Amino acid sequence: MNSQLRDLPSIDRLLRSSELSNAVGNYGHETVRQAARAILSEYRSQIQSGLLLKGSDLKSKAFFSELCLEIEDEVAAQSRPLLRPVFNLTGTVIHTNLGRAVLPEQAVNAIVEVSGSAVNLEYDLKAGKRGDREEGVEAQICSLTGAEAATVVNNNAAAVVLVLTALSVGRNVLISRGELVEIGGAFRIPEVMGSAGCHLKEVGATNRTRLADFTQAVDDETGLIMKVHTSNYEIVGFTEIVPESDLARLASSKNLPFVVDLGSGTLVDLSKYGLPKEPTVGEVLANGADLVTFSGDKLLGGPQAGIIAGKRNFIDKLKRHPLKRALRVDKLTCAALGAVLQLYRNPSRLAEELPILCDLTRSQSEIRGMAERVLPAVSQFLAGKAEVSISACKSQIGSGAMPVDLLDSLAIRIVPITTDQSDLRLMEIATDFRSLPVPVIGRIHDGSLYFDLRCLRDTEKFCRQLGAEP
Ligand SMILES: *Cc1c(COP(=O)(O)O)cnc(C)c1O
Numbered sequence: 001m002n003s004q005l006r007d008l009p010s011i012d013r014l015l016r017s018s019e020l021s022n023a024v025g026n027y028g029h030e031t032v033r034q035a036a037r038a039i040l041s042e043y044r045s046q047i048q049s050g051l052l053l054k055g056s057d058l059k060s061k062a063f064f065s066e067l068c069l070e071i072e073d074e075v076a077a078q079s080r081p082l083l084r085p086v087f088n089l090t091g092t093v094i095h096t097n098l099g100r101a102v103l104p105e106q107a108v109n110a111i112v113e114v115s116g117s118a119v120n121l122e123y124d125l126k127a128g129k130r131g132d133r134e135e136g137v138e139a140q141i142c143s144l145t146g147a148e149a150a151t152v153v154n155n156n157a158a159a160v161v162l163v164l165t166a167l168s169v170g171r172n173v174l175i176s177r178g179e180l181v182e183i184g185g186a187f188r189i190p191e192v193m194g195s196a197g198c199h200l201k202e203v204g205a206t207n208r209t210r211l212a213d214f215t216q217a218v219d220d221e222t223g224l225i226m227k228v229h230t231s232n233y234e235i236v237g238f239t240e241i242v243p244e245s246d247l248a249r250l251a252s253s254k255n256l257p258f259v260v261d262l263g264s265g266t267l268v269d270l271s272k273y274g275l276p277k278e279p280t281v282g283e284v285l286a287n288g289a290d291l292v293t294f295s296g297d298k299l300l301g302g303p304q305a306g307i308i309a310g311k312r313n314f315i316d317k318l319k320r321h322p323l324k325r326a327l328r329v330d331k332l333t334c335a336a337l338g339a340v341l342q343l344y345r346n347p348s349r350l351a352e353e354l355p356i357l358c359d360l361t362r363s364q365s366e367i368r369g370m371a372e373r374v375l376p377a378v379s380q381f382l383a384g385k386a387e388v389s390i391s392a393c394k395s396q397i398g399s400g401a402m403p404v405d406l407l408d409s410l411a412i413r414i415v416p417i418t419t420d421q422s423d424l425r426l427m428e429i430a431t432d433f434r435s436l437p438v439p440v441i442g443r444i445h446d447g448s449l450y451f452d453l454r455c456l457r458d459t460e461k462f463c464r465q466l467g468a469e470p
Pocket of ligand 1: 155263399
């Protein structure tokens with residue numbers, strides 16, 4: 001064992017060798033040194049635990065070359081981009097863990113265009129002096145929602161925090177008991193209120209809240225009235241909620257802002273596209289909300305952003321607050337959001353041009369077509385290991401949008417052939433798919449692995465990496 005350990009080449013010899021000179025040139029001396037150290041230490045522990053064959057000639061030229069290749073592979077693997085495209089076949093269209101909305105080509109191009117160059121982000125080209133970074137998108141949001149003014153921050157959580165901090169710090173925020181939402185990822189309305197320095201005042205009961213409850217709760221300590229869209233659950237049965245227009249009237253009579261956190265705000269009536277109806281930002285404003293907050297990367301289908309639209313006097317207050325500066329968006333977000341909002345100007349083309357809407361409205365026959373195209377490739381890839389079939393399934397919209405509305409879809413269903421340790425086999429199959437050059441992410445349910453094909457798009461690319469001719 002000791003002689004084998006001694007026979008391993010030294011790091012210095014490896015780094016000086018011509019076989020690693022390219023790697024050193026491309027990735028740098030220190031990076032290659034670290035990879036070499038890691039690989040050598042793996043060999044050392046293999047030798048120590050007797051896993052390396054006794055007869056292996058560690059002094060041979062062949063072993064040296066093999067070692068260099070391993071080091072190069074390791075360096076290359078470490079240098080891969082941190083974020084990689086994946087196939088989202090989970091059945092959740094807006095998947096937070098998979099980056100939410102897929103951007104339309106126009107937004108991707110806009111990002112590319114502005115990212116490698118200086119741009120007129122805060123520069124008025126006509127006047128030749130400082131301009132406003134939000135002017136363009138603000139005008140677009142106003143024209144699409146009917147709002148007087150708007151502002152954009154990093155995400156909708158930030159939008160809610162900014163509104164609460166700027167308009168109600170140290171004061172009470174009235175909100176129905178039925179709307180104390182947890183969005184996930186530790187975003188809970190009661191805690192957000194606390195962190196913004198507001199006092200939560202719960203109104204009514206979990207299932208029923210009336211206008212009179214709000215009227216009685218308003219006092220000198222009240223800072224604002226809030227309504228939160230219960231985006232990831234629904235209260236059904238014996239329920240009553242206060243119409244937005246009633247809350248708006250009450251707030252206005254008491255000189256208080258009425259704020260609606262719409263969560264996954266949409267700018268168009270989705271029922272026109274055969275989807276469940278969601279209140280649009282414009283409708284909520286028309287009902288009398290002073291401010292509406294919503295996400296850029298949920299149903300809107302754009303980049304991560306939080307949009308606040310509504311009355312000018314409140315928006316001006318938000319823009320002047322120091323927190324706004326900490327939460328402002330960069331040129332990439334402005335460019336992408338601008339390009340996405342531009343698409344909304346022509347709603348008749350939206351379902352083709354906006355990926356999120358394209359996925360949500362994809363017809364059963366189109367999904368079936370994709371299922372039939374990929375079935376042979378998946379069957380061949382798993383030959384002898386699993387039964388592969390086409391199975392009906394339900395997609396969900398995701399990210400808290402429309403929690404109870406599921407969309408009919410079709411999936412490739414994979415069931416391991418063996419009955420022995422079939423759960424383990426299923427995990428191995430799922431791991432194999434996640435290890436592909438473009439990892440495939442599905443959903444495991446009831447002893448099967450499902451690939452919901454609603455969001456597949458590129459069947460050729462999918463089949464090619466499984467080693468099949470599309
Ligand atoms: C998703 C959501 C948020 C948080 O929005 P992000 O853009 O993820 O920060 C806040 N409120 C509601 C009601 C939501 O659905």
